Amino acid sequence: MPNIAACVLPTLEMSNTSQARNTQLALALSQAIRDGRLPPGSRLPPTRDAASQLGLGRNTVVDAYADLTAEGLLESRGRLGTFVARQAKAVLQPATSLPRIVRRLPSTSTTPGAVSQDWRLGQSGTQLLPLDVWRAACREAGRNLPPSGYGDPQGLFTLREAIAAWLRRHRGTRYEAAQIVITQGTGSAVELLARTLVRPGDLCAVESPGYSRALDAFELAGGTIVRVPIDEQGAIVKEAFANTAPSVFHLTPANQYPLGGRLSGLRRAELAALASKAGTLVIENEYDHEFIYEGQNHAPLAATLAGQTVLVSTFAKSISPALRIGFIAAPQRVADALASSIAAQGLHASWPVQASLQWMLASGELQRHLRRVRRHHATQRDRLLAAIRQACPELQVRGTEGGLHFLLTLGRKELDRKLAKELKARGVVLQTVTDFGGETDEVLMGYGHMERTETQAAADLLRGACAAI
Structure with missing residues (x-):
């Protein structure tokens, strides 16, 4: 039988003045339980008596008892009073092994070697971006309060207008603001497209070697992967359509990722013909399209194949990948579906970053x-x-x-x-x-x-x- 006689609290060490008094008391009591001065089943004095013994306010004791009860170290038995819980020692006992779900995670070093x-x-x-330009962009974002909710799931309208105008002027496309969707970077854009468009069993063509995040996204959505080899002219397009035409074809025609090089004019024409005939949606990832040093920088496929193409791009690479912002330009039906997915999943892009980027585009500073x-x-x-x-x-x-x-x-x-x-x-x-x-x-x-x-x-x-x- 537990000892139900009222007890006098043992001497408690409460010297950490940086902590609240109730926290100090809770820690001192738990230490007394740990070292056996308050054994399991011991009855603690009522809060009023404990406060008198310790020279503390009663509310301080009430709060400390409540904290320890929530932790499973104490238990209240109604009119009988408050007792040290029988399982208190088990609660205080450090775990001898990690949970099974943690043990199966790969082990990684927390002290990596020196990186040269x-x-x-x-x-x-980011060293080339003038600090005063970036400060001006940030100030522009601070001129208005952010929206009360998450904002437009499709993105800041003025930014979408600026992107559509930039694409028309510099990339030869004819997208309108309503067809632009702002995303949390290009990788997230591809994953969003996969979740929204791909259904189990859909054939999804990807370059091999290629952007593994696209392959993973299609597989996670239930797609069946078709790996398309690469040669000196880029993706060997006919391999994607050799048997059953794919539902979607993700590729990096501007600068193949990771082998480099551009999709040739012949392959572009071949892709346009095959995709149009088969009803394949092309996801054109414009990886590093800004940095072409030799030869012709082709217009995007989306400029001539808009109805069959979803364009994925970003300005963040020119400023900093840390911005975590990209965009999708797509047929209207696709843009509407993507906006619905963003709203449902809470995947809105950062509002201040959008506002800053909009100012850089509109002011000409980005160009x-x-x-x-x-x-x-x-x-x-x-x-x-x-x-x-x-x-x-x-x-x-x-x-x-x-x-x-x-x-x-x-x-x-x-x-x-x-x-x-x-x-x-x-x-x-x-x-x-x-x-x-x-x-x-x-x-x-x-x-x-x-x-x-x-x-x-x-x-x-x-x-x-x-x-x-």
């Missing part, structure tokens, strides 16, 4: 910034190519026509695998083509975020790695 350079794709620097960024990356690309060729003449560099990354190869898969291993040993964080579903171990070097001083450092790292193979 980060070559992963998708990065860009001026794009010209600065293009010149910078073209110069950086030439500088880096020269440094690599001098440091490692045996290294072949591919995918140099556009974009913000190169492919590096020694010509044989086993040598490329060794190159990647040596670079990682030197602290380089990198990806290879195999990370994107490809069959080679060519190293990918993303340079969009590099400062000028990092160019020679990258070449030196390659020189050391090549010499070690």
